[in-house]
Amino acid sequence: MVVNILFAFFDPHNSYSPVEELFPGHLSRSVGLPCNLKQFFAGCNPNARFAIRFAFHDAGGYSSKTSAYGPATGGADGSLLLNDNENARGGNNPMQTFRGTLLQKLAQYNQSGPVGAADLVQFAGSVAIRSCGGGPVVKTVVGRGDDANACPENMLPAAFGAGADHGTLTQLFLDKGIGATDLAALMGAHTVSQSFAQQADGIPIGAPQDTTPTTWDNKYYQQFDSSTPAGVSHFESDANLARANITVGAEFARFARDTDAWTSAFTGAMARLSVLGIPTDVVGHFTDCTSLIQAL
Numbered sequence: 093m094v095v096n097i098l099f100a101f102f103d104p105h106n107s108y109s110p111v112e113e114l115f116p117g118h119l120s121r122s123v124g125l126p127c128n129l130k131q132f133f134a135g136c137n138p139n140a141r142f143a144i145r146f147a148f149h150d151a152g153g154y155s156s157k158t159s160a161y162g163p164a165t166g167g168a169d170g171s172l173l174l175n176d177n178e179n180a181r182g183g184n185n186p187m188q189t190f191r192g193t194l195l196q197k198l199a200q201y202n203q204s205g206p207v208g209a210a211d212l213v214q215f216a217g218s219v220a221i222r223s224c225g226g227g228p229v230v231k232t233v234v235g236r237g238d239d240a241n242a243c244p245e246n247m248l249p250a251a252f253g254a255g256a257d258h259g260t261l262t263q264l265f266l267d268k269g270i271g272a273t274d275l276a277a278l279m280g281a282h283t284v285s286q287s288f289a290q291q292a293d294g295i296p297i298g299a300p301q302d303t304t305p306t307t308w309d310n311k312y313y314q315q316f317d318s319s320t321p322a323g324v325s326h327f328e329s330d331a332n333l334a335r336a337n338i339t340v341g342a343e344f345a346r347f348a349r350d351t352d353a354w355t356s357a358f359t360g361a362m363a364r365l366s367v368l369g370i371p372t373d374v375v376g377h378f379t380d381c382t383s384l385i386q387a388l
């Protein structure tokens with residue numbers, strides 16, 4: 093249990109903290125860690141984009157088809173940060189360097205009090221989303237248990253080739269408890285994506301998935317409606333999900349028209365993703381620190 097993520101840095105000069113309402117008496121110790129991460133992610137830089145994807149890949153290790161184990165059955169348990177083998181899997185390329193830096197930060201934060209890997213991964217994801225211009229506030233909780241065991245193989249979606257078809261992808265996400273609307277909303281995170289590891293599938297190094305990869309906007313959806321702008325590359329998976337004649341694709345079209353609808357759907361889906369695999373009654377006892385994200 094790691095509510096101390098809130099208090100990881102002692103900052104005697106901080107005169108106000110939104111955490112005060114949650115933890116009276118801890119007024120002066122709270123915002124150091126979020127502020128440190130905010131600087132690390134300044135301007136929706138590559139670390140910010142890695143952090144958002146990293147949060148998805150850690151939580152995405154869950155499936156309802158896996159027999160229950162550990163704190164999250166492979167879901168939001170910090171295993172992507174803690175386990176060398178899981179991190180080295182090809183589907184996590186090219187996030188290995190980022191993992192090393194986040195491990196250093198975990199050690200650094202733990203000098204001021206216990207901070208869990210699973211909490212740090214999801215907390216960092218929320219800070220990173222907020223660090224991208226227009227990024228929404230995602231409900232952010234702490235209290236997760238950690239698991240250093242690798243999650244099962246083949247839990248993450250394929251971007252190209254076998255498994256990148258609409259039917260396989262929607263079933264993979266359904267097995268995680270993520271339906272069509274949530275899936276369509278989560279895919280919008282590719283609004284801040286640039287690809288560095290898909291050259292074998294024809295994606296140029298650094299190619300973005302919309303024309304504004306440091307801004308959190310709904311151009312990702314809009315640019316499936318019209319012809320793909322110069323310099324933008326779509327993954328096969330995304331193009332398959334965007335097809336208008338399927339439910340996920342219809343949601344893509346709705347989010348292209350309606351930013352508020354996307355924001356509402358995304359924030360709900362991302363909050364659910366951030367606790368994937370953790371029993372509901374356990375999540376019910378977590379500490380809500382959304383106000384720290386809001387304050388950034």
Ligand code: HEM
Pocket residue numbers: 138141142144145148185186249250251261278279281282284285286287288289290327329330
């Ligand atoms: C069908 C589902 C998905 C597939 C197949 C997929 C696949 C990919 C691939 C291939 C990349 C590029 C990696 C690289 O070459 O550097 C990428 C980037 C990214 N993905 Fe996804 N993804 C999916 C869903 C998601 C979801 C649900 C999220 C978060 C909620 C997410 C967040 C990101 C982010 C932020 C990046 C950018 C990373 C960067 O710029 O370095 N993705 N994804």
